[in-house]
Amino acid sequence: MTALNAGIFTLVGALLVALIALAIALSSRPEQPKDGVTARVYRVRRAYFVVLGVVLLACLGLTLPRAPYLAARSAVPPDIRVAVTGWMWTWRFDAISGDRVLVEPQNLTIPAGKLIEFSVRSGDVNHGFGIYDDQDHLLTQVQAMPGYTNQLRYRFPAPGVYHILCMEYCGYAHHLMMTTIHAE
Ligand SMILES: [Cu+2]
CATH class of the missing domain: 1.10.287 (Helix Hairpins)
Structure with missing residues (x-):
């Protein structure tokens, strides 16, 4: 459809x-x-x-x-694919395809303006993978769920630092579940 x-x-x-x-x-x-x-x-x-x-x-x-749900099922291939896993209480960027991508477990650098597809899942309980700008305005988000892989497509509009915050309370250190994505 x-x-x-x-x-x-x-x-x-x-x-x-x-x-x-x-x-x-x-x-x-x-x-x-x-x-x-x-x-x-x-x-x-x-x-x-x-x-x-x-x-x-x-x-x-x-x-x-x-609405982002159908865009995630679009036939257009993304420029870059990134696998994201949430755990209590950290995020990890695991598998990458595409050029000019730098990945460390806690730190992702991607080019701005390219279509990025995040495949998001959880290693334990439900988390929320929320992407915020440097003023902490929410830009887009998807659930990180155990047993499911949810696709989130996003084009980072400009170079800069983007914050990743967990959007679902997942235990006493939930507020520490933060990382950054650098777009350049
Ligand atoms: Cu959380």
């Missing part, structure tokens, strides 16, 4: 759910209250419901193309 098809299916599904919700809301309409104030509050609530539905659908349509 292409990303476009999946996006269209999701949007159509959301529209159907919205229509069903609207139909239920209309068919179970309460008896019209006699009190004028209550009637006005009901009207405002109905308008609010419709506006909220339209805003949520618009947000879904605008943000859906940016």
Whole structure:
């Protein structure tokens, strides 16, 4: 399934759910209250419901193309493949393919602007592989799970230092589960 098809299916599904919700809301309409104030509050609530539905659908349509899940299954080969393993309480970059990549167990150097594919797994419990910029704004993330390998594709936008932090509480030294990626 292409990303476009999946996006269209999701949007159509959301529209159907919205229509069903609207139909239920209309068919179970309460008896019209006699009190004028209550009637006005009901009207405002109905308008609010419709506006909220339209805003949520618009947000879904605008943000859906940016969802990372289908990009990870794209047929386009990445420039560089990196295997990442999380353990209590460290990250390790293991297997690498591609040129101009320097790897040490705790330190990865990759070229900026290239499509990097991280194959992320865990050696023990669930961790979260989160990539942050040097201001600690989250850029992208994926779960590191025992028994599964999750793919995360990312293009580091500019040269610099990127921080890797564990995003899932994994024990008393969870806060020490940090490393860096250097993009050059
Ligand atoms: Cu953790």
